[in-house]
Amino acid sequence: MVKTGTQHIAMLRDGREVYLDGKRVTDVTTHPAFRNSIGSYASLYDFQARPENLEKMTFQPDGTANRVSRIWQLPASYDELVQRRDALEAWTELHYGFMGRSPDHVASCISGMFMGIDVFEQADPKRAGALRDYYRYARDNDLFLTYVIVNPQANQSRSAHEQEDKYLAVGIVDQDAEGITVRGAKMLATSGIMANEVFCSCIQPLREGDEMYALSFAIPMNTKGLKVMSRKSYEASATSVFDNPLASRYDENDAVLYFDDVKVPWDRVFVAGDVAMCARQFHATPAHSYQNYQCQVRLMVKLRFLVGIAHKITEVNGTSNFPQVKEMLGQLAAEAGMVEAWVYGMEAKGQMVNGYYVPDRSMLYGSQVLTQQLYAKVLNTLRELAGGGMIMLPSSIRDFANPVLAEIIAKTQKSPACSPEERVKFFKLAWDAVGSEFASRHNQYEMFYAGASFVTKGHAYRTYDWKRAAHLVDNMLGSYSLEAELGASARAA
Numbered sequence: 001m002v003k004t005g006t007q008h009i010a011m012l013r014d015g016r017e018v019y020l021d022g023k024r025v026t027d028v029t030t031h032p033a034f035r036n037s038i039g040s041y042a043s044l045y046d047f048q049a050r051p052e053n054l055e056k057m058t059f060q061p062d063g064t065a066n067r068v069s070r071i072w073q074l075p076a077s078y079d080e081l082v083q084r085r086d087a088l089e090a091w092t093e094l095h096y097g098f099m100g101r102s103p104d105h106v107a108s109c110i111s112g113m114f115m116g117i118d119v120f121e122q123a124d125p126k127r128a129g130a131l132r133d134y135y136r137y138a139r140d141n142d143l144f145l146t147y148v149i150v151n152p153q154a155n156q157s158r159s160a161h162e163q164e165d166k167y168l169a170v171g172i173v174d175q176d177a178e179g180i181t182v183r184g185a186k187m188l189a190t191s192g193i194m195a196n197e198v199f200c201s202c203i204q205p206l207r208e209g210d211e212m213y214a215l216s217f218a219i220p221m222n223t224k225g226l227k228v229m230s231r232k233s234y235e236a237s238a239t240s241v242f243d244n245p246l247a248s249r250y251d252e253n254d255a256v257l258y259f260d261d262v263k264v265p266w267d268r269v270f271v272a273g274d275v276a277m278c279a280r281q282f283h284a285t286p287a288h289s290y291q292n293y294q295c296q297v298r299l300m301v302k303l304r305f306l307v308g309i310a311h312k313i314t315e316v317n318g319t320s321n322f323p324q325v326k327e328m329l330g331q332l333a334a335e336a337g338m339v340e341a342w343v344y345g346m347e348a349k350g351q352m353v354n355g356y357y358v359p360d361r362s363m364l365y366g367s368q369v370l371t372q373q374l375y376a377k378v379l380n381t382l383r384e385l386a387g388g389g390m391i392m393l394p395s396s397i398r399d400f401a402n403p404v405l406a407e408i409i410a411k412t413q414k415s416p417a418c419s420p421e422e423r424v425k426f427f428k429l430a431w432d433a434v435g436s437e438f439a440s441r442h443n444q445y446e447m448f449y450a451g452a453s454f455v456t457k458g459h460a461y462r463t464y465d466w467k468r469a470a471h472l473v474d475n476m477l478g479s480y481s482l483e484a485e486l487g488a489s490a491r492a493a
Contacts, residue, residue, distance in 0.1 A: 002049045003142040005042025014222040020230045033233035036249045038194050057087045071104040072139035075357045088297045097302020098250040101190035106145035109291040115356045116285020123277045131270045146195040148186030148257050149203040160213040170259050171212040179265040189255040206275045214278040216271035217264045225262040230255045234438040242397040245429050247438035286358040293359040300343050303336040309430050313385045318416040342367035365459040368450045375446040382434050390431040
């Protein structure tokens, strides 16, 4: 049976140790800081479980009797990759791209690692067996995974083992026949409060001496000793859906995870103490490209939504026919279209790896470099189109309940395209997408979720076909010579 939203919500009532505002949250599914966002995630599972959506959103793995979400699909062809993208796109449209760590993200990471299982086999057959079994377990139970793969910033000029606190970042405390014991912190557990399990590793470069931090494992979010420290909840700060339509329902949250001597059994450990393999699990397998391909699909939908807001701003303000406004909208259309072209391009230019069809890395990383620069630019364009319209709004929905204020709102919030109430409703949405604290977090997220810009540019440099480019230059240089040109000049004289 395909997982439903009701089942997912029930799975979150597992006694996980979540803290907010200095207090432990006893039930995240009913707490006003998390319940609406958990409901939004539940709606994804309900959507895929509808009979009319089963073919689009789920598949039946070979050798199994049940259908599972396509987020776990391992495409064997271009057509299957596109089929999976159609499912990811449909899911993303339900949250408009604002839930960046939705279940399809880390599922893509684990699936990519599974596609490169030979890399794990070469390093340690036992750890490869653990990963193989875990992929199938997570797939068959349609688990929602988050991950923590970044160390606390602290002193970034020092490696992990050089920090003042040896266990600032998650490291191995002990290991025995049953598994490993780990201690320390990791960030940023985006959607961790809403997830079933967490994949813990380190994507940052590790140095000699950092072996104790070279880890890769997965555990349930309610594992004994795992503490979840939530950031401020934008959902809790949202006064109503009308005033904050995005923050009130799609605040995926971020959290610091602290592992307080957590025991991880060997069947959940994929890397332990191998610095080289810690990096290879991402970059020598399809994992890094597969998970970031999902991000670009999500961003494609999100930009489509933001461009829709931009166009509606001009309609509500009565500026849509101004030549300069059409020019700005045309620029936005081109930018959103470019991201969509990147997605289609990395699919069309994909390659077979171990019998699986994976997106092209070079096109993916090129897209990441440009989209890191693009998101803030798009938001600024929306600000320019809106002017003061997103700021001069009623303080909250309660202003409409005051007859005197409601009359003033009716006079001051006029539009040639809609009623005053509709105008306020729309600009509340626009502000939540562009200028609210929730929106500011998303601006920061889109800049750094793939890593710092020098990291993504490094990936783009590393994967570009420089030989092909150089071949063109060499062909051009080989088509003429100084000697031939001098000879031709002499003969002409």
